[in-house]
Amino acid sequence: MPDPVMQHGRICYIELPANDVAVSGAFYRTVFGWNIRDRGDGVVLFWDSGNQIQGVFAPELAAAGIAGPRLTIWVDDALDRANRIERAGGKVVVEPNPTLVHIDGLFRDPAGNLLGIHEYNPENV
Numbered sequence: 009m010p011d012p013v014m015q016h017g018r019i020c021y022i023e024l025p026a027n028d029v030a031v032s033g034a035f036y037r038t039v040f041g042w043n044i045r046d047r048g049d050g051v052v053l054f055w056d057s058g059n060q061i062q063g064v065f066a067p068e069l070a071a072a073g074i075a076g077p078r079l080t081i082w083v084d085d086a087l088d089r090a091n092r093i094e095r096a097g098g099k100v101v102v103e104p105n106p107t108l109v110h111i112d113g114l115f116r117d118p119a120g121n122l123l124g125i126h127e128y129n130p131e132n133v
Contacts, residue, residue, distance in 0.1 A: 022063035022079065024054075025072060026119045029065040031097070035118050038096045039089060040081055056081075071120035080124035086111040089125050093117075109133055 026032035029052040033044040041057040055062045072078070083089040086104035090113055093100055097118045104113035104125065111127040 019061060022061060023066040023069060024063055024079075024119075025069035025121055026052075026065035026067055027071075028118070029067060031118050032065045035096050035098060039092045039098070040083070071122075073120070073122055078122060078124055080112075080126050083125045083127050086113055086125050086127035089113075090115070093125075107132060 024032070029050070030046070033046070033052045033054065036042040036054060037044045043055040043057075043059065045053045047053060052065045053062065054065065087106055090100045090104055093115045099116045100113060101116060101122065102112075102114040104111045104127065106129075109129060109132045111129055111132075113125045114122060115125065116122055
């Protein structure tokens with residue numbers, strides 16, 4: 009079996025629009041536990057909480073809105089994360105419905121990007 013980190017076709021790098029890279033880094037660290045590294049030259053890098061996907065906060069890109077691809081982040085508790093999003097400077101756009109098997113929500117991060125959160129709860133089957 010190939011190494012999952014180096015597997016052909018796997019998403020491996022994301023450029024996430026950010027007005028203020030420090031604010032975005034703090035938001036994703038606080039809400040989702042991402043690993044954030046300030047390179048010291050104005051570039052702030054991130055790795056998801058599983059250290060599988062990496063990327064950079066990109067101030068030169070426009071915020072990801074309704075059109076185009078949407079990133080969704082797997083969470084352990086969608087309602088808790090929705091509350092953390094609000095407390096950390098984001099805005100919940102679609103509240104997660106805890107009665108569903110697939111508990112999805114939408115939020116805007118501090119830069120205005122529209123992203124999703126997803127929790128799988130088989131107890132709701």
